[in-house]
Amino acid sequence: MQRISWKEKVTNKKVLESVGLQRPQLLLTIRRRKMKYYGHLRRDDSMQKRILEGKIDGRRGKGQRRQTWLGNIQETSQMKMCEVCETALDRRRWRTVTAHLGDGMAPS
Numbered sequence: 001m002q003r004i005s006w007k008e009k010v011t012n013k014k015v016l017e018s019v020g021l022q023r024p025q026l027l028l029t030i031r032r033r034k035m036k037y038y039g040h041l042r043r044d045d046s047m048q049k050r051i052l053e054g055k056i057d058g059r060r061g062k063g064q065r066r067q068t069w070l071g072n073i074q075e076t077s078q079m080k081m082c083e084v085c086e087t088a089l090d091r092r093r094w095r096t097v098t099a100h101l102g103d104g105m106a107p108s
Contacts, residue, residue: 028102031076035098038073042088076101 002018004010016023041049052069060066074081077097088094 032098032101035073035076035094035101039088039091039094039098042085043091 002015004015012023016026041052070081074084077084077087079087079097087097
């Protein structure tokens with residue numbers, strides 16, 4: 001943002017202030033865009049959709065469980081994964097879900 005180099009050691013807070021944004025606003029914008037992109041992927045039969053929904057065989061190493069992209073979508077929407085998949089297929093309903101993200105209204 002604002003062509004500030006990482007070498008300048010400017011804090012995130014100062015960068016956001018110079019742009020005129022607050023952290024919660026920025027995070028909400030990111031969540032909304034991510035949800036909209038998921039709806040787009042879900043309705044389209046593309047390579048990205050197959051990769052997103054695919055599973056990888058094998059075992060993970062020790063440590064904390066890795067967050068998944070789909071898990072993040074489920075957490076943001078506050079719906080079960082089967083509901084998320086079904087709702088994303090209906091563009092009108094998905095737009096309602098993404099529009100009310102962060103305003104406290106429950107999706108219908």
